[in-house]
Amino acid sequence: MTRSKYADEQAGTAAAPGLLAPPSPADSVSLWLYRTMSRIRAVEERIAEHYPEQEMRCPVHLSVGQEAIAAGVSAALEPNDYVVSTHRSHAHYLAKGGDLRRFIAEIYGRSTGCCGGHGGSMHLIDLSVNMLGSTPIVGNIVPIATGIAFASWLKNEKDVTVVYLGDGATEEGAFLESINFAALKSLPIVYVVENNFFSVYSPLDVRQPAARDVVGIGKNHGMAGARGDGNDAEQVYELAKAAVDHARSGAGPYVLELETYRWREHCGSAYDNDLGYRSVAEYEAWRGRDPIATLERRLLERGTLDSEQAAQISNAYAGEIDDAFAFARSSPFPDEGDFGTVFSTAVPGR
Numbered sequence: 001m002t003r004s005k006y007a008d009e010q011a012g013t014a015a016a017p018g019l020l021a022p023p024s025p026a027d028s029v030s031l032w033l034y035r036t037m038s039r040i041r042a043v044e045e046r047i048a049e050h051y052p053e054q055e056m057r058c059p060v061h062l063s064v065g066q067e068a069i070a071a072g073v074s075a076a077l078e079p080n081d082y083v084v085s086t087h088r089s090h091a092h093y094l095a096k097g098g099d100l101r102r103f104i105a106e107i108y109g110r111s112t113g114c115c116g117g118h119g120g121s122m123h124l125i126d127l128s129v130n131m132l133g134s135t136p137i138v139g140n141i142v143p144i145a146t147g148i149a150f151a152s153w154l155k156n157e158k159d160v161t162v163v164y165l166g167d168g169a170t171e172e173g174a175f176l177e178s179i180n181f182a183a184l185k186s187l188p189i190v191y192v193v194e195n196n197f198f199s200v201y202s203p204l205d206v207r208q209p210a211a212r213d214v215v216g217i218g219k220n221h222g223m224a225g226a227r228g229d230g231n232d233a234e235q236v237y238e239l240a241k242a243a244v245d246h247a248r249s250g251a252g253p254y255v256l257e258l259e260t261y262r263w264r265e266h267c268g269s270a271y272d273n274d275l276g277y278r279s280v281a282e283y284e285a286w287r288g289r290d291p292i293a294t295l296e297r298r299l300l301e302r303g304t305l306d307s308e309q310a311a312q313i314s315n316a317y318a319g320e321i322d323d324a325f326a327f328a329r330s331s332p333f334p335d336e337g338d339f340g341t342v343f344s345t346a347v348p349g350r
């Protein structure tokens with residue numbers, strides 16, 4: 001892979017693993033990907049541990065197993081680029097640099113959360129890193145993202161918008177309307193389709209004709225696109241870099257379809273293979289393609305990491321996660337009646 005911005009591959013000179021700094025010249029892309037995925041996994045596993053306590057009074061959609069997409073795409077972005085996402089947005093928020101304390105406080109419904117405690121897991125916003133938000137209505141973030149890219153286009157700015165969406169969301173009319181408009185105007189946007197083969201319990205083959213191809217749908221609108229292994233973080237990075245460069249150059253929108261697999265249940269923290277909507281053999285095959293273990297093996301083979309350093313990185317995040325949970329639990333709930341962050345009180349033109 002190319003490492004233009006991230007010259008130094010050696011673990012010994014990488015930034016402290018407990019800190020999730022954006023990619024920097026002192027840090028190789030591959031190590032950043034490894035650390036970013038490890039941190040996301042650690043955060044979501046901790047959420048899964050505490051979720052049954054029922055103190056997080058919101059649905060959570062975990063992306064355990066899917067971390068390579070958030071990491072690989074974010075590594076290809078500049079700080080000013082915009083990201084928006086779906087109900088399954090924890091990894092996207094964290095990989096873009098979203099604040100961990102405010103994220104955990106949000107899912108605990110506390111006033112210190114990134115939406116003031118009114119939004120929960122499916123409404124994650126951190127304007128300081130241009131994570132403009134996530135919404136749970138399937139497909140509805142796609143036209144919003146297209147509008148963000150339209151604003152950049154109108155202002156002649158070079159920022160690229162990335163919108164993450166699931167395979168299910170590509171079936172919504174809003175997706176087709178959005179790519180039509182984006183292609184018409186040559187907007188600087190990348191549609192990142194996280195194809196985890198399911199919409200809740202429905203596999204692709206009961207929802208879409210076998211010949212349906214989302215990259216092809218983009219191509220029929222004149223859009224560039226590519227498909228790749230969403231569990232290979234380095235490959236995701238390479239594909240995302242090409243997509244983002246394309247959009248930034250003014251060549252128009254891009255569809256990137258990345259194949260992956262969700263390990264835990266659609267919504268909640270449990271494993272649900274007992275429900276029978278997917279086979280244990282299929283699940284085990286994807287577990288064998290764990291994006292973190294895959295990259296770790298490669299980094300060990302290359303001598304970029306040794307096993308002691310790998311273990312250090314895996315364990316590096318416990319302290320900041322403890323801190324974020326303690327911060328969240330000790331924060332106050334929002335004041336009753338304080339809906340100023342939910343509904344606008346301003347009436348334009350008056």
Ligand SMILES: Cc1ncc(C[n+]2csc(CCOP(=O)(O)OP(=O)(O)O)c2C)c(N)n1
Pocket residue numbers: 087088136137138139165166167168169170194196198199200266
């Ligand atoms: C318009 C709409 N229809 C149905 C739902 C219920 N719903 C929530 S998530 C989801 C599955 C979406 O699947 P996909 O887009 O593939 O994302 P994934 O959950 O697999 O990440 C559905 C149907 C919803 N939130 N919004």
Ligand SMILES: [Mg+2]
Pocket residue numbers: 166167168194195196197198199200
């Ligand atoms: Mg899906």
